Amino acid sequence: MAVPDSTRRDLEAGIETDFRRQMSYGDYLCLDQLLSAQRPQSDPPQHDELLFIVQHQTSELWLKLMVHELRSARALLAADDLAPALKRLARVKHIQHTLTDQWSVLATMTPSEYAEIRPFLATSSGFQSAQYREVEFLLGNKDADMVPVHAHDPAARDVLARLLGEPSLYDEFLRHLARTGYAVPADLVERDWSVKHRAHDGLVDLFATVYAAPEEHWGVYETCEELVDLEDNFQEWRFRHLQVVQRTIGHKSGTGGSSGVAFLRRALDLTFFPELYEVRTRIGG
Numbered sequence: 677m678a679v680p681d682s683t684r685r686d687l688e689a690g691i692e693t694d695f696r697r698q699m700s701y702g703d704y705l706c707l708d709q710l711l712s713a714q715r716p717q718s719d720p721p722q723h724d725e726l727l728f729i730v731q732h733q734t735s736e737l738w739l740k741l742m743v744h745e746l747r748s749a750r751a752l753l754a755a756d757d758l759a760p761a762l763k764r765l766a767r768v769k770h771i772q773h774t775l776t777d778q779w780s781v782l783a784t785m786t787p788s789e790y791a792e793i794r795p796f797l798a799t800s801s802g803f804q805s806a807q808y809r810e811v812e813f814l815l816g817n818k819d820a821d822m823v824p825v826h827a828h829d830p831a832a833r834d835v836l837a838r839l840l841g842e843p844s845l846y847d848e849f850l851r852h853l854a855r856t857g858y859a860v861p862a863d864l865v866e867r868d869w870s871v872k873h874r875a876h877d878g879l880v881d882l883f884a885t886v887y888a889a890p891e892e893h894w895g896v897y898e899t900c901e902e903l904v905d906l907e908d909n910f911q912e913w914r915f916r917h918l919q920v921v922q923r924t925i926g927h928k929s930g931t932g933g934s935s936g937v938a939f940l941r942r943a944l945d946l947t948f949f950p951e952l953y954e955v956r957t958r959i960g961g
């Protein structure tokens with residue numbers, strides 16, 4: 677009996693092979709544009725620069741999707757549509773895991789390899805990532821000083837300026853709670869949204885009642901825990917960034933002009949949802 681040839685696969689008769697007049701994979705995904713957008717600057721060319729560029733570009737693509745999902749989750753909360761909002765947040769959490777996991781690829785670049793590329797980065801830095809700042813603003817880490825950083829890109833600056841003045845995801849969650857009968861402190865339901873949310877004892881009291889009897893507040897309880905997961909994941913990304921920075925440039929100052937590691941470490945003290953952490957202290961007496 678003949679041995680089946682498992683070294684090749686026949687093209688089935690129905691498989692399309694002529695795309696001169698039909699839309700192909702590359703057409704749909706605009707791969708011409710996408711795959712010609714890697715422009716290494718190093719001279720002589722450094723092997724690892726493509727890794728550095730691809731790592732950032734893929735991060736920006738995932739950030740784009742994250743902004744899309746977070747905006748949608750926020751709109752759904754504003755419409756009191758909790759279940760699909762939770763679905764959006766579940767996806768955001770997976771994106772965050774992907775972003776955090778991909779640090780291991782960049783960590784294969786040694787300090788000496790990076791040192792060959794770094795001079796060609798000039799003053800550019802992740803600090804100038806408009807989409808990263810959009811995510812921070814959407815989650816509530818508002819900082820008006822971050823807007824003029826994008827004056828060179830009016831479209832990005834306008835997006836950030838608008839987001840600064842709008843309620844964050846957390847703000848919309850609190851407004852949803854107020855509309856559905858929860859005792860949200862009034863100064864959290866209507867306020868100047870461009871100011872970063874500050875921890876509020878009255879809100880801890882409210883969450884304490886939710887965590888004392890989860891079965892009576894299931895949707896709210898679940899949303900609270902989703903938000904804690906989101907913050908937890910965000911901090912994981914920040915921590916991995918810090919570790920990669922530390923092993924790659926040590927205590928050098930950043931190309932963006934900051935102190936580097938010391939600056940990034942301070943971001944680990946930031947919290948989006950302080951009451952959701954504060955309530956932990958109260959649980960179980």
Ligand code: HEM
Pocket residue numbers: 731732735736782790800801802803804805808917920921924925929930931932933934935936937939940943
């Ligand atoms: C070898 C790799 C990397 C090094 C050495 C590095 C270093 C730094 C440093 C020193 C800063 C502080 C700002 C400055 O003065 O420049 C910074 C900020 C930042 N980096 Fe990176 N980075 C690396 C990779 C990445 C990657 C892959 C991303 C993904 C998008 C990223 C995103 C950011 C963001 C968003 C900030 C601003 C953080 C904030 O404002 O809290 N970085 N980075």
Ligand SMILES: N[C@@H](CC(=O)c1ccccc1NC=O)C(=O)O
Pocket residue numbers: 732794797800801802803925929930931932
């Ligand atoms: N701030 C980094 C440079 C850097 O990592 C970077 C430069 C250009 C584009 C993205 C970057 N990534 C994150 O900050 C440094 O000081 O080496």
